[in-house]
Structure formats: C-alpha cells, structure tokens
Amino acid sequence: MIRSLLFSTLTLLFISALQPSIQRRGAVGIVTAFAFKHEVRAGRSINKGVTAVRELSSTATDGATATTDSASIHVPVGKDGDGAYTAATKGCFDVIDEATPLVLQEVRKQPIDTGRPFHVADYGTADGGTSLGLLTKIVRAVRERTGTESDKEEQHEIVIHYEDQLMNEWKSVFNHALGYKQVTDAYGRDVSVPTDEGDVYVEASGVGFHSQCYPSSSIDLGVSFTAMHWLSTSPSSLKGTTEVMHAARCSTGPPAAEHLQAGKDWSSILGARSKELVKGGRFVCVNFCVSGEGYFLGQTDRGASMWDSFLASWNKLHADGLIDERERLGVSFPNYYRTTAEFMDGIQKHPHLKLISAEERIVRCPYREQYVNGGNDNMSPQEYAKSFVPTTKTWSHSTFKAALGNERSDEEKEQILEKFWKNYEDLVARNPEDHGMDYVHSYLVIEKV
Numbered sequence: 001m002i003r004s005l006l007f008s009t010l011t012l013l014f015i016s017a018l019q020p021s022i023q024r025r026g027a028v029g030i031v032t033a034f035a036f037k038h039e040v041r042a043g044r045s046i047n048k049g050v051t052a053v054r055e056l057s058s059t060a061t062d063g064a065t066a067t068t069d070s071a072s073i074h075v076p077v078g079k080d081g082d083g084a085y086t087a088a089t090k091g092c093f094d095v096i097d098e099a100t101p102l103v104l105q106e107v108r109k110q111p112i113d114t115g116r117p118f119h120v121a122d123y124g125t126a127d128g129g130t131s132l133g134l135l136t137k138i139v140r141a142v143r144e145r146t147g148t149e150s151d152k153e154e155q156h157e158i159v160i161h162y163e164d165q166l167m168n169e170w171k172s173v174f175n176h177a178l179g180y181k182q183v184t185d186a187y188g189r190d191v192s193v194p195t196d197e198g199d200v201y202v203e204a205s206g207v208g209f210h211s212q213c214y215p216s217s218s219i220d221l222g223v224s225f226t227a228m229h230w231l232s233t234s235p236s237s238l239k240g241t242t243e244v245m246h247a248a249r250c251s252t253g254p255p256a257a258e259h260l261q262a263g264k265d266w267s268s269i270l271g272a273r274s275k276e277l278v279k280g281g282r283f284v285c286v287n288f289c290v291s292g293e294g295y296f297l298g299q300t301d302r303g304a305s306m307w308d309s310f311l312a313s314w315n316k317l318h319a320d321g322l323i324d325e326r327e328r329l330g331v332s333f334p335n336y337y338r339t340t341a342e343f344m345d346g347i348q349k350h351p352h353l354k355l356i357s358a359e360e361r362i363v364r365c366p367y368r369e370q371y372v373n374g375g376n377d378n379m380s381p382q383e384y385a386k387s388f389v390p391t392t393k394t395w396s397h398s399t400f401k402a403a404l405g406n407e408r409s410d411e412e413k414e415q416i417l418e419k420f421w422k423n424y425e426d427l428v429a430r431n432p433e434d435h436g437m438d439y440v441h442s443y444l445v446i447e448k449v
Contacts, residue, residue, distance in 0.1 A: 088390035138221065159200075209228060226288060235258055238255065239331070248299075306435075310396070314331065317419060330403030343358065
C-alpha cells in the first residue's frame with residue numbers, strides 16, 4: 001500500500017544556517033516551511049520518512065546531473081545559498097518592472113478579505129531574488145486597500161508562498177526573502193525586501209507548478225515570471241537528428257511531441273491555478289513566447305542570435321575533439337515558447353478563468369544596452385563577455401550537461417562545459433555589441449471567476 005504524505009520538514013535544513021541571522025535581525029512572524037508531496041511505503045514512521053526525504057532529494061539531484069534523462073529537469077547553477085541566479089540574471093528585474101503596473105492595478109481592483117491574511121504565490125521563483133521589489137510593492141498596495149499601511153499594530157498580514165521544484169536553491173530563497181543577502185538590480189540599485197515591512201510571512205513549496213501546490217480557494221494573487229516554459233517532461237524530439245536545439249528554432253514549426261506536451265502542461269498549470277485562486281483572485285503570468293514577428297528569447301531584431309552562438313560554441317567542442325557526434329547532436333531543450341494565441345486558447349478552455357489582458361513585450365538585454373550606451377566605459381570586450389555570458393548559463397547549463405555521455409564522470413563533464421562557455425565568451429569578445437539576450441514575453445492577466 002502506498003500513501004502520499006505532505007511534509008513541512010526541510011525547514012530543519014535551513015533553520016540551523018539561518019538561526020543566528022534571525023536572532024540578530026529580530027525578524028517578526030517569519031514562517032520558513034518547505035512543503036512537498038512524495039509517496040512513501042506504508043508503515044514507515046514519520047521520522048524515517050523525513051530521513052528518506054533528505055535521501056531522495058540528494059538522489060534526485062545526483063540523477064539529474066548524471067544521466068541524459070535529466071533533460072526533463074532544470075538543475076540550478078551555483079552553490080545553494082549564494083544566489084547565483086539573481087546575481088547573473090539582471091534582465092529579469094526589467095521584465096518584472098514591466099509587469100509591475102499590471103500587477104498593482106489588479107491588486108487595487110480585486111476583492112480583498114480583511115478578515116484573513118492576503119496570500120501571494122510566486123510560481124517558479126528560482127532563488128527568489130528578482131521578484132523581491134515587486135512583492136514589497138504588493139504588500140504596500142494591499143495595506144493601502146485595507147487602510148492598514150500606517151498602523152504598525154494592525155497591519156494586514158501577508159503570506160508569501162515561494163514555489164519551485166524540489167531541487168531548487170531554497171537556501172538562496174530564504175537568504176533573499178529574509179534580507180540576509182542584499183539584492184541589487186541590473187543597474188546596481190538595492191532592492192527592497194518585503195519582510196522588512198513587518199507582519200509578512202514566508203513559506204516555500206517544492207511541489208512544482210504543473211500540479212496544485214496550495215489548498216483550493218487559498219491564493220489571492222499568483223505571479224510567475226519566465227518560468228512556465230519549462231515542460232513537466234521532455235519528449236527530446238530534437239536529439240540525434242538535427243543541429244536545432246530548441247523547438248522555437250524549427251523552420252517548419254515545433255515538433256509535434258513538444259507542441260502536444262506544452263499544450264497538456266499549460267492546461268495542467270491553468271487547472272491548478274483555477275483551484276488554488278479565491279474567487280476574484282488574479283494570476284499574472286509573464287512567460288516566454290514566440291511573438292507575432294517570430295521573435296523569441298535571444299533572437300530578435302537586434303544582433304546575433306543567441307542560439308546561433310550556442311550552436312557555434314558547441315560545435316567547436318566537436319571540432320576540437322572534445323565531444324563525439326552523438327553528443328554534438330544531443331541537445332534538446334526541455335522547454336517550449338508558446339505563442340500568445342496558444343496561451344489564450346488554453347485559458348478559454350477553463351470555465352473558471354477569465355483573460356483580462358494579453359500583450360507581447362520585448363525587454364532589451366540590460367548587459368548589452370549598458371555596454372553599447374556607454375554605461376560601462378572602462379569595460380573591455382573580454383570583460384563584457386565574462387559579465388554577459390553567465391546570464392545565458394544560469395538556465396541552460398544543465399541541458400548542455402545532459403547531452404554529454406553517461407560514461408563521462410561529472411568532473412569530466414564540467415571540464416568540457418567550462419571549455420564550452422569559454423568558446424562562447426571568445427565569440428562574444430570578438431564583436432561584443434552584437435551579443436545580448438533580449439527577452440520576449442506574453443504578459444497575461446487572468447481572473448478567477
């Protein structure tokens with residue numbers, strides 16, 4: 001007999017590291033819980049279950065980095081706790097800034113129950129750094145609505161639910177959310193922390209946004225930025241047959257298997273949010289798309305295609321004898337850039353969701369914009385390459401690693417990938433103005449009716 005348990009136990013992994021900081025800051029009302037579901041055999045005690053969960057977490061991570069099956073899993077880059085994603089993904093701050101007026105407009109209009117805390121869910125949060133400024137503004141906007149923004153004794157309580165996958169950078173999330181690690185945006189400005197507002201409670205869920213993560217009718221506002229393009233499982237149709245690494249690059253349209261999986265996943269995502277949201281609640285989803293002009297992440301009307309650069313840098317590994325032909329053709333990104341029409345079609349199929357607005361926007365690469373416009377006057381081409389390339393690495397490294405053969409050790413794979421990223425840096429340094437990663441998104445505002 002198998003039973004499903006809901007744990008809130010991995011807090012123990014974080015508390016020992018965070019406790020000194022909690023005492024120094026005197027943080028009020030902070031909940032640091034990690035909730036996720038996993039099936040365990042009947043008869044296992046709760047204590048044994050906790051130990052097993054830790055072992056499963058380690059096994060899942062090891063498996064994700066050691067086998068080609070890991071193409072269906074996005075593995076974070078960097079040491080958990082360091083906040084490498086936020087430090088290297090400055091463009092996401094600009095993407096969220098573009099969405100901020102949309103989000104705050106909905107907070108000012110949606111119903112708010114003053115008899116209970118206001119619950120915000122940040123789906124696919126990564127290390128939690130890039131959304132901090134927006135979440136602070138949401139806290140203030142809710143309290144403006146409830147008339148409690150200036151009353152420290154009677155402030156409307158806010159619960160922020162951070163959501164991502166099991167092997168996410170959860171230490172980094174708490175370091176950012178609780179203010180132990182200062183975050184700066186793309187322009188070096190300090191980002192405010194919502195927990196500094198007081199009576200803000202922080203929780204985390206590792207269930208995964210393709211499933212229902214929270215109780216029905218519990219979430220007032222959901223937000224998600226550059227996350228829901230990841231597929232729950234990858235057909236990997238591009239492996240072994242073509243140099244094309246991503247479905248969006250296929251000249252005749254995306255492979256049928258990826259298209260089908262993306263449709264199923266979007267329906268699952270919407271179904272889960274439909275259950276979680278309270279009536280009148282909002283979901284603002286800012287997701288990568290293929291625009292009406294045919295633009296998508298890293299391939300717009302400016303500069304070289306990031307995907308061409310990936311391909312050239314990867315093929316050079318083969319030319320240098322570092323990877324074989326199977327590995328050269330082994331890259332198939334486990335994500336999908338939907339069109340706005342695909343997003344809208346999915347929403348229409350869910351009777352309890354109503355589309356309020358949908359628009360496409362391009363956010364220019366802040367690294368290239370600052371370099372080209374003189375914001376980094378003393379930066380050499382090589383320095384620009386070293387500053388820019390990591391923003392492409394944070395989300396793609398694990399996919400390239402998955403293309404390398406299982407017979408290779410983890411150390412050998414990392415050595416090959418170090419050469420790959422050096423190839424890309426060298427390519428960028430030869431003509432830095434031509435290289436950047438523009439963001440192309442659909443900005444969707446959805447209401448639960």
